[in-house]
Amino acid sequence: MRIRTLTGFSAAVLITAALVACGDDTPRPPVIPTAPTPPGPAPLTITRLELTGPTTVHVGETAQFTVTAHQSDGSTRDVTSDASWQLNHAILLTSAPGRFTGGQKGETHLNAMVGGRSTGFRIIVVPPGTYRLTGTIRDEGIPLRPDSFFIEDEALGRSSPSVINGVYTIYGVAGRTRITVIKNGYETFNRDETITGHQTVDVNMALSRPRSDVSGRYMLTFTAAPECSALPEEARARTYPADVAQTGPRLEVTLEGERFFSSKGRTHNRFGGIVEAQTVRFQLTNTSFDYYQYFYALPDVFEQLSASTLYAVEGVSDASISPNTISGTLKGAIGVFSPSPYRSLARCTSANHQLSLTR
Structure with a gap:
């Protein structure tokens, strides 16, 4: 009979196999997930x-x-x-x-x-002990440019502050103060005030005679100044039928008879004005350009001369009134432009353009 002896290695293998066969019941600690690191406080802003x-x-x-x-x-x-x-x-x-x-x-x-x-x-x-005095000079809510305007007070004596768009401002006024405004066609305005703090004194001018009624149908002509020879011939004088509507001192002039440029639902064929007693001031808003001479604001009067040319007028006209005409110089610019892209082709700025309306 042959007897086999188990070596140490063989015994270890058998013991391991037995343990595997029976399973490992040794208790193990539970696995706990690591909590995420909380975010730091948000930076102050x-x-x-x-x-x-x-x-x-x-x-x-x-x-x-x-x-x-x-x-x-x-x-x-x-x-x-x-x-x-x-x-x-x-x-x-x-x-x-x-x-x-x-x-x-x-x-x-x-x-x-x-x-x-x-x-x-x-x-x-x-200066210590003095104040600012400001206000607006108006005719029925419309800013006026006085012929003469001066203020007399205890601190400055008599002074003539500038008036811009009807607004005046003077610094350093104090005590008893008289405000005087003179304009042709209006009653002279005088008011006495005692200035003890910053103060606003508005001036409402009253007509010295009835306001002219200039409403009606006209033929309107814009004429470029003689020095504007660089303008094309068709831009040196333009004539349109015009309807002038008046409400108190306010005017609206609407041009007809030609093809006018339209933008954002607006046709550029009208402009405004103010009747100041016996004179009229017309205001035609400016064309605005960026650095590269492209439009970013369009003028009140913008006519389509052709598929490649637009005509524009801008500026201010102080015009006199007669029974059948309203006429005066136009200080501003007349020009022609390309519609695509919008660029200036020729433009003449002058204080000698003419505006006239004839019944």
Whole structure:
């Protein structure tokens, strides 16, 4: 009988096989997933800026302005030292971040910028103890250009501020003040005021005689100035049937008889005017161009001369009234343009163009 002896290796193999056959019941710890790392706090951003400080600074006086940033978490912080400033440096003089000294009298917008945000307001600069006086000179709501306009007060004496589009502004007024406006065809306007703070005094002019009625049918002619020889012949004089409608001082002139350019639902064949007692001021809005001479605004009068040429008139005309005509010089420009692309072909600017309407 042969007896076999198990070696150590063989025994280990048998034991391992037995364990595999019976299964491994050894308990194991549960696997717990690792939690994701929470995101960090969102970076703070500026939601708006707030500028605080006086709205009036006296000449020679230094004032402090503060810029406060309102942030996305609801907090605030002072960012005055970080701000970039925009202002008229002759009216307000910079002495330190947020500190400005009144320079010459006038008015400027003070603007502060931080982190792509901006804020600001207007600042009035006047001598101590004086104020700003402003207002509009009108005829039934229409701004007027006076023939003479002056203000007499205790601080400045007599002065004649400029009037732009009917609006006047004067700085450094105080105490008893008289406002006087004179214009041909209107009653002289006088008003006494006591100025103790910034004040607005509007002037409503009254006609000295009935307003002219110029409504009706006319033939209207635009004539280019003699020096405009570069314009093509057909653009040197253009005549149209015209209907003039009048409501109080307001006029609307509508041209007919030709093919006028249309854009965005509007036909460019009409313009406005104002009857000032015995004269008329017509306003034809300007053609506006970008850097490369392409249109970005179209004129009131824009006629299609041909498939390749447009005719435009723009400017201001102060015209006199007679029983059958309204005529005067036109200060502005007459030109011809290409419609595609919109480009200027020839344009003449002059104060000697003519506008006339004949019944």
